[in-house]
Amino acid sequence: MVSRPGAGQLTATVSTKRPGPASAGPGRRGKLASHARRLLRGRSVGGLIGKPIFWILLVLFILVPCASSLLLTISPHLFDQQAPGQGPQWFTLTYLRQAFTGATAIAITNSLWVSGAAAGLGLVIGFPIAWLTNRTTLPGRQFVFPSMWLILLLPSWLPALSWVRIVQVDGVIYKLGLNWPWLSHLIMGPFGVVLLLGLRSVPFTYLAITAGLAGLGQEFEDAARVHGASRAATLRLIWPMLAPAIWSALAINFAEAISDFGVAATLAYQSNFTLATYQLYADISNFPPSFPSASAMGVLLVAAVAIPLALQARALRGRSYQMLSGRTRQAVRRRLTTRGKITAMSGLGLFYFVSLAVPAFGAVSTSLLKNFGSSFSISFANYRALFHQADQLGPLYRSLAYGAIAATVTVAGGLIAAWLLAQRRQKSSRLLDFLLLAAVALPGVVFAAGYIFTFNLPIMSRLGINLYQTATLLVIAYIAASLPTNARVLVGPVSQLQPSLRDAARAHGAGEMLAWARGVLPILSRPLLMAWLLTFTGVFLELPISQLLYAPNNPPLSVAIEDNLSNYATNFGVGMAQSVFAAAIAMAAVGVVLGGYRLLAPAGWRRIGVASRG
Amino acid sequence: MAESISIDAVSKEYPGGNLALKDVSLVVEPGSFVVLLGPSGSGKTTLLRCLAGIERLTSGKITIGATAVAHDQLHIPPDKRNLSMVFQDYALWPHLRVRENVAFALRRSKLAKPDARARTQAMLERVGLGQLADRYPNELSGGEQQRVALARALVAGTGLILCDEPLSNLDADLRERMRVEISALVRESGATAVYITHDQAEAFALADQIGLLQDGRLVQFGRPEQIYTEPATPFVARFTGLSGELAVRVAGQDAASADSTVEIGHDGSALLRPCRARTSASWASGGEGMLLVRPTGIHLGGITAGDHHLTGTVADVAFRGRGYEHAIDISGHGRLTGVFAPFRAQRGDTVGLRLDPAGCHVFPVAARDHAATANGQAAATNGHAAASNGHAATVPLSDVGPEFAPPAQQH
Ligand SMILES: Nc1ncnc2c1ncn2[C@@H]1O[C@H](COP(=O)(O)OP(=O)(O)OP(=O)(O)O)[C@@H](O)[C@H]1O
Numbered sequence A: 001m002v003s004r005p006g007a008g009q010l011t012a013t014v015s016t017k018r019p020g021p022a023s024a025g026p027g028r029r030g031k032l033a034s035h036a037r038r039l040l041r042g043r044s045v046g047g048l049i050g051k052p053i054f055w056i057l058l059v060l061f062i063l064v065p066c067a068s069s070l071l072l073t074i075s076p077h078l079f080d081q082q083a084p085g086q087g088p089q090w091f092t093l094t095y096l097r098q099a100f101t102g103a104t105a106i107a108i109t110n111s112l113w114v115s116g117a118a119a120g121l122g123l124v125i126g127f128p129i130a131w132l133t134n135r136t137t138l139p140g141r142q143f144v145f146p147s148m149w150l151i152l153l154l155p156s157w158l159p160a161l162s163w164v165r166i167v168q169v170d171g172v173i174y175k176l177g178l179n180w181p182w183l184s185h186l187i188m189g190p191f192g193v194v195l196l197l198g199l200r201s202v203p204f205t206y207l208a209i210t211a212g213l214a215g216l217g218q219e220f221e222d223a224a225r226v227h228g229a230s231r232a233a234t235l236r237l238i239w240p241m242l243a244p245a246i247w248s249a250l251a252i253n254f255a256e257a258i259s260d261f262g263v264a265a266t267l268a269y270q271s272n273f274t275l276a277t278y279q280l281y282a283d284i285s286n287f288p289p290s291f292p293s294a295s296a297m298g299v300l301l302v303a304a305v306a307i308p309l310a311l312q313a314r315a316l317r318g319r320s321y322q323m324l325s326g327r328t329r330q331a332v333r334r335r336l337t338t339r340g341k342i343t344a345m346s347g348l349g350l351f352y353f354v355s356l357a358v359p360a361f362g363a364v365s366t367s368l369l370k371n372f373g374s375s376f377s378i379s380f381a382n383y384r385a386l387f388h389q390a391d392q393l394g395p396l397y398r399s400l401a402y403g404a405i406a407a408t409v410t411v412a413g414g415l416i417a418a419w420l421l422a423q424r425r426q427k428s429s430r431l432l433d434f435l436l437l438a439a440v441a442l443p444g445v446v447f448a449a450g451y452i453f454t455f456n457l458p459i460m461s462r463l464g465i466n467l468y469q470t471a472t473l474l475v476i477a478y479i480a481a482s483l484p485t486n487a488r489v490l491v492g493p494v495s496q497l498q499p500s501l502r503d504a505a506r507a508h509g510a511g512e513m514l515a516w517a518r519g520v521l522p523i524l525s526r527p528l529l530m531a532w533l534l535t536f537t538g539v540f541l542e543l544p545i546s547q548l549l550y551a552p553n554n555p556p557l558s559v560a561i562e563d564n565l566s567n568y569a570t571n572f573g574v575g576m577a578q579s580v581f582a583a584a585i586a587m588a589a590v591g592v593v594l595g596g597y598r599l600l601a602p603a604g605w606r607r608i609g610v611a612s613r614g
Numbered sequence B: 001m002a003e004s005i006s007i008d009a010v011s012k013e014y015p016g017g018n019l020a021l022k023d024v025s026l027v028v029e030p031g032s033f034v035v036l037l038g039p040s041g042s043g044k045t046t047l048l049r050c051l052a053g054i055e056r057l058t059s060g061k062i063t064i065g066a067t068a069v070a071h072d073q074l075h076i077p078p079d080k081r082n083l084s085m086v087f088q089d090y091a092l093w094p095h096l097r098v099r100e101n102v103a104f105a106l107r108r109s110k111l112a113k114p115d116a117r118a119r120t121q122a123m124l125e126r127v128g129l130g131q132l133a134d135r136y137p138n139e140l141s142g143g144e145q146q147r148v149a150l151a152r153a154l155v156a157g158t159g160l161i162l163c164d165e166p167l168s169n170l171d172a173d174l175r176e177r178m179r180v181e182i183s184a185l186v187r188e189s190g191a192t193a194v195y196i197t198h199d200q201a202e203a204f205a206l207a208d209q210i211g212l213l214q215d216g217r218l219v220q221f222g223r224p225e226q227i228y229t230e231p232a233t234p235f236v237a238r239f240t241g242l243s244g245e246l247a248v249r250v251a252g253q254d255a256a257s258a259d260s261t262v263e264i265g266h267d268g269s270a271l272l273r274p275c276r277a278r279t280s281a282s283w284a285s286g287g288e289g290m291l292l293v294r295p296t297g298i299h300l301g302g303i304t305a306g307d308h309h310l311t312g313t314v315a316d317v318a319f320r321g322r323g324y325e326h327a328i329d330i331s332g333h334g335r336l337t338g339v340f341a342p343f344r345a346q347r348g349d350t351v352g353l354r355l356d357p358a359g360c361h362v363f364p365v366a367a368r369d370h371a372a373t374a375n376g377q378a379a380a381t382n383g384h385a386a387a388s389n390g391h392a393a394t395v396p397l398s399d400v401g402p403e404f405a406p407p408a409q410q411h
């Protein structure tokens, strides 16, 4: 889901209601700037007060929930949890042990192999796409990059639901007169789950391999050819240079697949194929809930995510393949033969067909069918219903607001965190680094569970923190879940501009504020904008955190859509219309923001961004 | 073992219509060390990559040894051309150890394992890296990496070695040492070498033959001494080191003149009295020209002797160990730089400058626009070549004026 993608995720830090380093309000940007600046100097009054507040918020909203989601299973008593029939325990391994038996064991086993297969599938599809677009004269290659972002931008439950709608017994294909039970069986089962999760990991593979290929200058190949290697021998020689990219693609793919909730809660669930994330969710939302089992599942999931990421980091440490080279020659693109072109383009076409066209067709067609299940006539009744029933439009506005607030706060907080991270010398920055890295590895559903465990605690209300089941907590959770990725994404640009640029601006006579506006903001404008967009779209259609933490009677968009969809007889079409409309809004938002930036930002800002992106 | 090279009317157009090489022809004797010299973007790398077989020709023909390797219907891939190359960024495979990097080039000689190993080790010793054979490239300094690249190029004993600005990423001191090493090792190997640089001092120091490229064309090809004393075009003269330029009028050409010099008139120019300058053009009396003056063509003196051609004011003086280099302002006619004297002339002093025809070249003003008529017929090089040493190198390359773009000289 939108949850913790290495590349896709977002942000946040601090509630708007709280006096915090990034509190919103008039001149927010200015305040943020001066705050970050003080943090940078670490000495001023603002720094003295702001820094502890930042850390308190970090601990309360990231560290504690993360820790609770994992600790509850071994110490239910800590959370005032009465273990059924066993009494409160300070320390027990019972639940953890139970996780290796029964339904939990099946779910985690399913998740492990499905994610492994999906990671492999993502690599097998994504690698050739990355190679074709970066190293050949494939026609239309310039559209591949944006399309990958499009796939990342849509939550995984959307295509999954569409597929279900198309292939399920009595689904769209049957209405179209295609009586293909084999397809239903194929998609509605492990194969379909692997397929969808695999397609979803193609963008991660694509981004990782593209980065790898970019570092693989043409000279390495030329040098091999010149010194006597045939084309095949050259490939054999240099492919290990891509190994780091391949391993990180596999690790990210796997982590993404096993953390995914969107496919688990839709296609997999409806195929009676239980995955770990869904099992965790069920443990919490079934009655009676079993928090300790949910937490045990959380531990297993985190291990499953963290272990490959850690192994990969370890394997790559010490041996950097990146050779510093100022003028790596641009790689020569292989000219594809006509046959090669046809093959490559049909392969690519098939990929887009399965990952974008079919889901789009499924969603749009279903949203246009009045009363799914009876007639097969096209109408806009569902869209009319959507706009005329207040309770259908409400979630949309709500999620738009949540997304905008969360994205804004997250980007601000992420910037501050990135600033702290960039100061490598300090101990606290290393602690922060670890904290954020750990949080990135936590699947969204585990993170949300931690929020429930933590803010459900009696001690919270005794402390006067009554956030459980409020929209505020939901937004804070969005923010906290997105902050780690955002901070890590922003560290790159932020550490590049460390203080010399600002000093340069000041040295040439600009005031502090102006120094920021002139020297720093332009460089950060594009990364900040991209971070904001990613957070916004991620939150707008986020599912697992929303499902677990939404305030009753105030469902966010994804929850409302799920409700409609599960209300088969009456509201399915409206749900689909809502999905289509939401996806359109997400894409329009991206278009408007990027287009606005292009029109409004000074030309120089844009150039910086483009250059640093390349 | 050494291969000859024949490049015949080679053109190369990159996709997108960029014509990087235009009708380049040259012949390289076996075993000679050829330096391709030219400003950035002049097509040096492109020519080298065409030789290596990494790029395909658009037209023309390349022969290495007795084998045609590229022409209209033929493109022999790089691995079949039996050559080796040192890359500007070294292009060491980062996942292979130093030893493996070097040994890779031996694969095609199909040696037995122990032989290959011994030869690799010997080569590494030869470049002074015997101790570092088991390191990875990113554990080496820039100079060490360059030596590995050199060892890789030399180890197989190929008849042709190509080097693309191998020293450009090194600092000045190391560059000088590596230049000597490369020269020694390559000559010792007996291979023919084609070496690229945009640094004229490096070119003069290394080359048996220099080819000057400008804008995709080969504008002159010859021995370093020839290039220095008989520059074919103003561009060549500028690129290989000038003190400065003066607008002049040619008084007349003595058809019988043995040393291809002409008399330069002194009315209306900076000159106080007539002087002589080398030329390869034929002049009508009164023709307008540019007098390009090498640092070696100026002698600094007082004004009392009365034999000077110019007077000027000392704008700057720099101590250079062997003597002093002066920048002299010629009132109303710009500045001459790198004017050498064994003594120091004080800033602000008025000095007299005597011009030596051997270091003065006059080109028709119109040479900007049409082919220079210079050809190999220019006069014998009268021992002056000995002066074309490092001294010339101190002339800033910024003297190279972009507005001069004489088309290629015919070969
Ligand atoms: N792959 C390419 N595609 C298109 N044009 C190219 C390509 N490689 C080089 N060129 C162009 O061809 C011309 C010659 O380039 P080349 O690399 O041969 O120059 P060079 O003399 O080696 O310059 P430098 O000293 O900067 O290395 C330049 O105008 C360059 O922009």
Ligand SMILES: [Mg+2]
Pocket (backbone or CB within 6 Å): B044, B045, B046, B164
């Ligand atoms: Mg070059």
